[in-house]
Amino acid sequence: MVTPGWLHWFQGPTEPTFTLPEGAVDAHCHVFGPAAEFPFAPERKYTPVDASKEQLFELRDHLGLARNVLVQATCHGADNSALVDALVHSDGRARGVATVRADVTDEELARLHEAGVRGVRFNFVKRLVDVTPTEALEQIAARIAPLGWHVVIYFEAVDLPDLKDFFASLPVPLVVDHMGRPDVTKDPDGPEFAEFLDFVAANDVWVKVSCPERLTVSGPPALDGERHAYADVVPFARTVVERFPDRVLWGTDWPHPNLEDHMPDDGLLVDHIPHIAPTPELQQALLVDNPMRLYWPEGEHRA
Numbered sequence: 001m002v003t004p005g006w007l008h009w010f011q012g013p014t015e016p017t018f019t020l021p022e023g024a025v026d027a028h029c030h031v032f033g034p035a036a037e038f039p040f041a042p043e044r045k046y047t048p049v050d051a052s053k054e055q056l057f058e059l060r061d062h063l064g065l066a067r068n069v070l071v072q073a074t075c076h077g078a079d080n081s082a083l084v085d086a087l088v089h090s091d092g093r094a095r096g097v098a099t100v101r102a103d104v105t106d107e108e109l110a111r112l113h114e115a116g117v118r119g120v121r122f123n124f125v126k127r128l129v130d131v132t133p134t135e136a137l138e139q140i141a142a143r144i145a146p147l148g149w150h151v152v153i154y155f156e157a158v159d160l161p162d163l164k165d166f167f168a169s170l171p172v173p174l175v176v177d178h179m180g181r182p183d184v185t186k187d188p189d190g191p192e193f194a195e196f197l198d199f200v201a202a203n204d205v206w207v208k209v210s211c212p213e214r215l216t217v218s219g220p221p222a223l224d225g226e227r228h229a230y231a232d233v234v235p236f237a238r239t240v241v242e243r244f245p246d247r248v249l250w251g252t253d254w255p256h257p258n259l260e261d262h263m264p265d266d267g268l269l270v271d272h273i274p275h276i277a278p279t280p281e282l283q284q285a286l287l288v289d290n291p292m293r294l295y296w297p298e299g300e301h302r303a
């Protein structure tokens with residue numbers, strides 16, 4: 001049974017008025033199931049509505065995006081079958097971030113690489129996963145480093161002080177999900193966000209300036225044609241984009257798991273981009289050059 005109160009993603013998203021640069025990448029999105037083919041993991045914390053690869057690729061084309069980076073969702077645990085299925089049916093237009101356990105075999109890592117996986121995700125958000133001992137995560141990081149992969153980290157801003165030394169010790173580049181989930185009721189020039197910016201500056205860290213719909217407190221939501229949505233998140237995202245133009249990524253986060261307030265119109269999420277990346281140069285870096293460097297370093301040719 002789907003988790004009670006689960007919001008279905010937005011039906012019939014508008015066509016963006018912002019024209020994405022050619023080759024734009026949605027660097028954070030998910031597939032869920034379909035459960036009949038790819039059952040959800042027993043240890044999951046929620047049961048979503050199915051969100052298939054076909055539906056994801058349709059959204060990609062509708063919004064004017066060229067590529068996707070699929071991130072393993074916690075509802076699938078460490079079973080990457082749905083993710084791999086989407087990657088191998090993407091005609092080379094999707095890459096992935098998997099979840100693996102410390103006992104993953106070299107053969108399995110090679111199979112994931114062949115399918116298009118280029119990173120693993122470590123999740124520290126307590127409502128989504130049970131804690132994984134750092135020892136196991138260190139082992140995983142050591143195993144994936146020779147493959148040239150990175151680690152995607154998802155955590156809440158309040159937990160960064162406890163986690164940052166561990167993060168800095170990992171032998172691979174790091175990619176932070178959803179801007180490290182700042183509390184946007186705080187001052188973007190205040191000490192908490194400064195600590196995050198210092199962490200990024202001091203390490204090999206990339207940042208996804210994604211999920212304004214998740215981080216916002218005062219809105220307004222990206223619905224009903226609103227093209228100035230999530231104004232409270234903008235100063236945070238814009239600071240990161242302008243300070244680290246070569247290390248930022250953007251993604252839809254479709255199909256937006258666990259939102260409780262509203263489902264954004266994904267077309268309007270695209271229209272949000274110029275507020276956080278105001279110049280064509282920043283947009284080209286955020287949407288094309290950076291994700292291509294990280295996920296398609298060999299260039300555009302298809303596998």
Ligand SMILES: O=C(O)c1cc(C(=O)O)oc(=O)c1
Nearest residue numbers: 072073074075128253257258
């Ligand atoms: O904040 C969330 O609920 C969330 C969950 C997941 C996941 O369950 O994998 O992924 C995300 O990017 C965000």
